[in-house]
Amino acid sequence: MTTASPAPRTARERARVELTREIVETARTHLVTAGAAGLSLRAVARDLGMVSSAVYRYFPSRDDLLTALIIDAYDAVGDAAETADRVIRRDRFLDRWMAVSHATRDWAIAHPQEWALIYGSPVPGYAAPEDTIGPGTRVSLTLTQILGDALAAGGHSTPTTVPRAVSRSMRTLKEFLPYALPDSLLVGGVMARTQLFGHISLELDGQFTNTISDLDVFFDHVMRVTGRELGLS
Amino acid sequence: MTTASPAPRTARERARVELTREIVETARTHLVTAGAAGLSLRAVARDLGMVSSAVYRYFPSRDDLLTALIIDAYDAVGDAAETADRVIRRDRFLDRWMAVSHATRDWAIAHPQEWALIYGSPVPGYAAPEDTIGPGTRVSLTLTQILGDALAAGGHSTPTTVPRAVSRSMRTLKEFLPYALPDSLLVGGVMARTQLFGHISLELDGQFTNTISDLDVFFDHVMRVTGRELGLS
DNA sequence: GGTTGTCAAGAGCACTGCTCTCAATACCGC
């Protein structure tokens, strides 16, 4: 939550950033209990001892408050993933992949409502604004970083060819990445991300109840298999 | 919508099942535009020319109406998957897998709100009742059926061993399935399902925008790779 | 034919997001 805005000069400006932060924090505590759709601007205002219309001075609509929460959540899970990656030796690629996977899942389990907010079905009538696409890619970037490092280390299995149309469909993705990856590894990376995010979301939605008993060991195994299929070791 | 209830005798009972059906259908049309959380019981009543309290004679709460929609959606996507599987020659296992995958995705794209209702983040404050777990497994069952058939045909690659703890964590799943599958194939099946459902959900949530341009060909390729990793051909 | 149960309707409660007005007050240029 490092606000990159210019230093507040006047007392009023200071009070404004302070109150804005308090509103967001109170909203987050409400989010964990009531969920995204149950987030009430009036209830937040009540908790802060102010009247509802006053909150609209700080967030022009409920959706803008939601957007602030979304950005915070993206940053939080991105932090968790990057921090987990950083403590692993750079050349232990599979370990790094496992660390990032577990960190992401752990964060999701600890903050299910915020996970649903960023990776779940969008709240009806809410369209994610452009501000969210930047921090939204941090986890994915960490994952691709591992792939890139493994490729640079040379110890990667031979890339297979993918159909031209598939290669073309990933053009925007390739332009976005800071380094080049073979097409097949790119597909594998996207699939690995789908496996990771999909598994977490399905688990949080209860789609594994009455199916898998020990989800900790199962997730670990699935992610290990996924990492090996990526050629990591 | 084949109601398995006993034939309504009196005119009143007939009017009741008729009106119940009309309510559900109107609710579904509202669902596709307003989404799950935006589904308003009053709006449904207005559309039907009745007052809101009258609807409560048929559905004791808004959640019960949602449950009816969920069961319908599970059945619809299950129908789509099973129908797609049925028209493929039984021994073309990869083709069957591709057909089921595409049918599931096509249905999801055609009914995004209903997909979100059943495979997305649960609506806040709503807990899926037991009635939904039965029809909720039809797509998954179709997928495992393909795996079972492929295994019975003998043309399957050699199963690898999985850790004992992982094997144990799938015990409830094994008891549920009507036939035995090797552990590694079971893990592969769960992962394939995660890949399929996860990809569709991520795509519907817009997580592939600015990344993959032609999602049709990309999905086809991803599912083909997944099918091959399952040992299908 | 009378009793019983079901039904639609309406009023009402507590809540929501959001807008508008109004008074108080902090800020800034002079």
Next chain:
DNA sequence: GCGGTATTGAGAGCAGTGCTCTTGACAACC
């Protein structure tokens, strides 16, 4: 320091929500 301006919080109000309760009408059964 002072006056004009902009920002702020408070309150009322609108339109909407889920849900409950009561009331009167009607069909179904004995």
